[in-house]
Amino acid sequence: MFRILLAEDNPGDILLFREALRERNLACDLIIAEDGEKAISLLEKAGEPESNSHLDLIVLDVNLPKHSGQEVLRRVRSNPALAGIPVVVLTSSASPTDMAKATSLGADLYIKKSSNLDQILEIGKTVEDLVKGGDKER
Numbered sequence: 001m002f003r004i005l006l007a008e009d010n011p012g013d014i015l016l017f018r019e020a021l022r023e024r025n026l027a028c029d030l031i032i033a034e035d036g037e038k039a040i041s042l043l044e045k046a047g048e049p050e051s052n053s054h055l056d057l058i059v060l061d062v063n064l065p066k067h068s069g070q071e072v073l074r075r076v077r078s079n080p081a082l083a084g085i086p087v088v089v090l091t092s093s094a095s096p097t098d099m100a101k102a103t104s105l106g107a108d109l110y111i112k113k114s115s116n117l118d119q120i121l122e123i124g125k126t127v128e129d130l131v132k133g134g135d136k137e138r
Contacts, residue, residue, distance in 0.1 A: 002028040002056040002131045005046075007039035007072055008090075009065055013113065017059070017090075020124035028056075028131070036067025040075055043082060055085050056131045060107075062091040062098050070101055077106040086130045090123065 004021075008014050014032060021028060033039035039060070046053040058076060060069035069089060076082045088109045089102040099110050108130070114120055 002026070003031065003054060004028050004057045004059060004127070004131070005031045005033060005039065005042060005055050007033040007036065007058070007060045007064055007069060009034050009061065009063075013061070013090075016120050017123065020121050021127060022124075023121050024124035024128045026124060026128050026131070031055075034065075036064040036069065036072050038066075039064070039072045040067055043072070043076060043079070046082065055082075057127060058082075058085055058087045059090050059127070060087060062089060062093050062102065070098075070105060073102065073105045073107060088126070088130065 006014065006017055008017065018030065021030070031042060033042055043058075046055050060072055062069040064072070069091065073087055073089070076085065076087055086108045087106065088111060089107045090111045090113060091098065092113045094112050102110050109126065111123065111126065
């Protein structure tokens with residue numbers, strides 16, 4: 001079973017993400033962090049050498065309370081135990097600055113949230129490709 005950390009503070013977006021995974025029949029342990037502080041805490045535990053909290057994917061919103069998604073991403077990429085985990089930035093921000101910053105910090109993908117249901121459900125395919133070793137440049 002795959003383990004995915006979703007750092008997202010919007011309950012509606014969490015529900016849609018779950019639905020996108022369900023549509024792909026992707027069995028996973030989805031861990032929710034409602035803010036950047038909780039995400040960092042969970043990631044620090046997962047990055048400890050004796051940890052059995054391996055993660056297969058991290059999905060971050062840019063605009064998280066307490067610590068931004070960019071700060072969370074910075075911490076992931078600076079921790080050798082976490083640095084190899086794919087990170088998807090899934091956000092409502094279409095800002096070229098946010099996209100460039102996420103890319104420079106090491107995000108594998110930057111996906112703009114959509115109000116189109118088909119595009120939302122396509123996120124499940126992207127996640128499936130990443131956790132099963134598919135094309136990261138999708």
